[in-house]
Amino acid sequence: MMAAKTSIDEFKNLLNSSNRILALCGAGLSAASGLPTFRGAGGLWRNYDPTSLATPKAFQRDPVLVWFFYAWRRHLALKAKPNRGHYALAELAKKKDNFLCLTQNVDGLSPRAGHPESKLRLLHGSLLDNKCFNECGYIDRNNLSDPVCPALAPAAEDYPSHQTLPLLDPNVPVPSVKTEDIPHCPNCKTGLLRPGVVWFTESLDGEMLSEVNDWVDQERIDIMLVVGTAASVYPAAGYTFKARDKGAIVVVVNPDADSSRGLTPRDFFFQGDASEILPQLFEGVIGKMDEYGNIL
Ligand SMILES: [Zn+2]
Structure with missing residues (x-):
């Protein structure tokens, strides 16, 4: 060739x-x-395969857990140049x-x-966009707040490099946060906001x-x-x-x-x-x- x-x-x-x-x-x-890209090399987030958190089903099942994963990725993206x-x-x-x-x-x-x-x-899509999970059409583009809301602050803490962010340690429980305290849609008032990225199974x-x-x-x-x-x-x-x-x-x-x-x-x-x-x-x-x- x-x-x-x-x-x-x-x-x-x-x-x-x-x-x-x-x-x-x-x-x-x-x-x-x-x-980090999460592709190949079996990268895990806590004990989860990240691809198992990047689906509408995962969000439906446990929106707080999925939001912690994305709140942490947003934090890294906003810290990066x-x-x-x-x-x-x-x-x-x-x-x-x-x-x-x-x-x-x-x-x-x-x-x-x-x-x-x-x-x-x-x-x-973008980690910095938040859109309505109920698909009412609401989207908040380029939201630079970090943490994305006060309840998700444990995902946006900086630790010295020799320590691990507690959120990333699978032996430390995920902070208990109520669904009411994660972002909600200001338009339809009933839907939760979700990260504006294309998830697996979505087109x-x-x-x-x-x-x-x-x-x-x-x-x-x-x-x-x-x-x-x-x-x-x-x-x-x-x-x-x-x-x-x-x-x-x-x-x-x-x-x-x-x-x-x-x-x-x-x-x-x-x-x-x-x-x-x-x-x-x-x-x-x-x-x-x-x-x-x-x-x-
Ligand atoms: Zn909505």
Whole structure:
């Protein structure tokens, strides 16, 4: 199999002459910001498989437990900072009119890096959105309160690194909190609020997906960037396939060598961390970036 290209200079020329660009980002984009992903390696939260807490059924059964899990993830996401990869994509979005970035990440770091909202789609929602579990339509976007409510404060405490947050110790019982004391919907007054992320067994927002499909179908796509996620796994695989069909050259940025699978000699593969590679790749369009993500 012929390998994809790896020349940064060649990519810079391509980017300069490109108009329509589609990006799809996954957990690898936020890796340098230090957020756990819960994928692979059997990561547990207390004694729970995190995927067993990320369903409507789990929330119905024990909303307090599920809220503690999410209140803790919100706390980590709010403590984390966007990295140079987020800033580089945000800057590229400001420079290129026809750039659409899809992210699978729910950590809110791309919006916090100033990525223009009109050029960003949060495929899996956001940890920082709270919406009505009764589906009355209420949604509170970008809620930055930490803790999300006083009763969930034990999820938002900071401990010295040699100690464990009691909430994370399976031998310490989950603090007893009444259902009345977790967030309720101010609109219908009967529903509980839940994290605005897409849970297992739920489908992605249909309106958003059809809008993305319309964008993809409109006209030729010059570049499809796949950042920190496997291009051969859905949904990335679906978008990569469609973008290729519209003429796109596929560009994969990922530390994992396996993620270059399926690339052709006209594509590009850059092996490494997005926070280091993206600022280099986009430099010709966005300018030089310092270590904090500021354009010099
Ligand atoms: Zn409601």
